[in-house]
Amino acid sequence: xxxxxxxxxxxxxxxxxxxxxTCSQNMNxxxxxWYRQDPGLGLRQIYYSMNVxxxxxxxxxxxxxxxxKEKRNFPLILESPSPNQTSLYFCASSLSGQLYNEQFFGPGxxxxxx
Amino acid sequence: QKEVEQNSGxxxxxxxxxxxxxxxxxxxxxxxxxxxxxxxxxSPELIMFIYSNGDKEDGRFTAQLNKASxxxxxxxxxxxxxxxxxxxxxxxxxxxxxxxxxxxxxxxx
Numbered sequence: 094x095x096x097x098x099x100x101x102x103x104x105x106x107x108x109x110x111x112x113x114x115t116c117s118q119n120m121n122x123x124x125x126x127w128y129r130q131d132p133g134l135g136l137r138q139i140y141y142s143m144n145v146x147x148x149x150x151x152x153x154x155x156x157x158x159x160x161x162k163e164k165r166n167f168p169l170i171l172e173s174p175s176p177n178q179t180s181l182y183f184c185a186s187s188l189s190g191q192l193y194n195e196q197f198f199g200p201g202x203x204x205x206x207x
Numbered sequence: 208q209k210e211v212e213q214n215s216g217x218x219x220x221x222x223x224x225x226x227x228x229x230x231x232x233x234x235x236x237x238x239x240x241x242x243x244x245x246x247x248x249x250s251p252e253l254i255m256f257i258y259s260n261g262d263k264e265d266g267r268f269t270a271q272l273n274k275a276s277x278x279x280x281x282x283x284x285x286x287x288x289x290x291x292x293x294x295x296x297x298x299x300x301x302x303x304x305x306x307x308x309x310x311x312x313x314x315x316x
Contacts, residue, residue: 133308138304195256
């Protein structure tokens with residue numbers, strides 16, 4: 094089944110404790126992206142990747158890191174999480190960086206930072 | 208800062224009626240426009256995309272684009288309770304998708 098997977102789905106952590114949220118797609122998509130979704134603010138892009146070893150900042154990159162060592166994986170790293178990073182996170186992928194391609198979303202990761 | 212504006216709702220529509228969802232955007236250079244549906248607690252899924260001025264129909268859904276007015280809308284005919292969800296408008300801007308905050312639609316049986 095073609096899909097985007099994220100792990101963990103739910104995470105409660107404390108300020109300053111490094112964490113990684115994994116994202117993997119099995120559709121051989123070139124483009125991958127991370128979003129956060131907060132009430133009243135919609136989806137905001139954190140980072141995106143047009144292809145392996147190519148990553149770029151989105152609108153809200155502060156406090157986050159990403160890597161794209163393999164085509165299928167695009168992990169999101171929070172080196173020192175803070176309470177304002179409490180949010181719902183979505184990973185998405187599409188065939189290419191051309192924006193007319195449909196983006197497929199993972200199931201989401203709900204993160205709480207205490 | 209490029210913006211996409213949607214009325215947050217909730218928009219309440221009787222079953223069988225037409226639901227009309229609206230979206231305005233600020234970047235005159237935008238070329239691609241998308242409507243996604245998001246059920247509570249779930250991830251967004253694409254309903255329709257439109258690139259050209261005018262109407263595009265797909266089953267019960269019609270997307271309408273007016274680039275001069277920087278306005279895109281989604282009409283849902285014969286609304287069903289299963290259409291109750293939040294509808295997200297997304298617009299391309301400088302190789303990114305800019306998202307509206309979404310309109311919550313409630314279809315009343």
